[in-house]
Amino acid sequence: MHSGRNYTLQEFIYWTRRKIYVLIILAVVPTVVFAITGTKWILIPWPPILLIGTASALIAGFRNNATYGRSWEARQIWGRIVNSSRTFGIMTLDFIRHPQEGLLKEIHQRILFRHLAWITALRHQLREKRQWENARICPQYIEYAKFYSVPEWKSTLAEDIKEFLTEEEWQSVKNRKNIATHILTLQSADLRQLHEQGRITELKYLELQQQLKDFYDHQGGSERIKNFPYPRQYSTLSRFFFSILTVLIPLGMLNEFSKLGPNFIWLNIPFSIIVSWIFLTLEDIGESTENPFEGAANDVPISTISRTIEIDLKEMLGLEKIPPARVPDHYIQM
Template identity: 30%
Template sequence: MIIRDNPHSLRLFFIIRGSVLPLVYLRIIFITLLGAGVALVQHFYPATFPSFTLAPVALFGVALSLFLGFRNNASYDRWWEGRKQWGKLIVASRSLSRKMVSYVDGTQKQGAEMQRYVINLIIAFSHALRHQLRSTDPWPDITPYMAQNDIQFLRDAQSLTDGILRLIGAKLGECRRQNLISDFLMLKMDEHMTAMADVQASCERIQNTPLPFAYMLLVQRTAYLYCFILPFAIVASQGLVTPLFSAIIAYTFFGLDALSEELEEPFGVSANDLPLHAMSRTIEINLLDILGEKTLPNPIQAHNHRLE
């Protein structure tokens, strides 16, 4: 995710990092060159492209704008839903950890071990979910927080994140059987576990249910078609400035399309995706602090205005 102050004045025209320009500049160049070619032909041979009303082109552009706007809104809704779910995970993780430390007697060795075991698993869950959504290797991040006899169980589990939740539930059940927590407190802790499972399922739903391919194809084809015919439609009235107008329109339509593609998959590693690494590190720092650890990992900082 891009983290920077809003640019002012002419600076906004020269910002590349965080812009969709690197994704669409080849298409813009093609449309600009096409516009330049059409403009030169019209300049030297004025009768090549006759003048006609721009009403059909204007209506075409309005329809395309509505399509792109709808797709952009749908993609942003997915991005924002993903951010809300990870905010929910941060709350549930902090709340469950706080209850473990507050209500399980940590003055006894057994209670202290229970606290550390469960809170470490919650940290492991946040890292495991991030790696699951990004299809990366989770073990370097979660192994330091796992009991050695749990690693093989999790390697054999169909879902790593679900396996971690089962381990947390089993340990809380053990706490209840040993009367370390009451029935009422057990119910409240289970609600936090359910919230964590809900976040997992919601993120999987977002990841596994993209926008309909046919709709994406329709929008992209229409954008290409419109930008291709635009120079021929306006060259009679705009003359040698046709390439400029063609480039601006191409940047707008192709840029909106590219931005929608990035926001549609909010858990990736592109510039405008969610900073899952920073959020899972926040959970890690908060929970280790709840445990009373003095040496805490450093927060993830933005590098070149980009937070991952």
């Protein structure tokens, strides 16, 4: 997520420069051919281009609205994870009682650390690669990634989670397909045992179980967005439309500038590049927003959010060793 005031024009140009190179070729070649040979059959009237441009703009607007909805829903889910985690921390500290202060602190830390293990496992699972994602495939995303780092790609789950789970707990979940799910299973079993020991009353036990249910709901919402891509038929159609449009725009503009005189045809090169670049950038913006957990610059910052939760819960426990908040790299928060 970009947390600065805005992206700069230089950043947009750097991000789209490969396509700009193609646009330069598409603009220069027909202009030079027409200037040298005077070939008029390459000139195209505006009406068909306007029809294609209108269709492209409509589908781009539809796509961008839908992909923004996916991104905003993902952010809402992780906002609820923050609120639910704080509520769970307060409930854990207030609901679970033990006559021995030392054992009570140990129980509180065990449960809240296990919750941090769940968040750690979930964010690592959400950063896994999917076939339809762009962050690790498309050159423009790979190159722009040098301006920031994705914590889940720099360390393994085993390294990040060892602080929060005992060795026995880690061994029991590490080979599971969905580790986050089974960490909540361990959490539920621990709470049930504390209830049976009389450390949690019936009503408070049910409220804590409700919190676990909410965590499952939040996890399921995140996994649905992660594992169900924006429909490929719409994405493919949009790409086809814009590819056709960017080929036709220089030919249509060349037709218009040629009517002004032979010296004006060279204006076709900058103007057709600018118009085509606007359309392609609009398409790229929608594409960069459709997968909010892929590890790209416009992701929902789940690593930063997870660190915020970790800081809050550790401060609730009264621990002295508190990790620092994550700071943006070139205004990019992950």
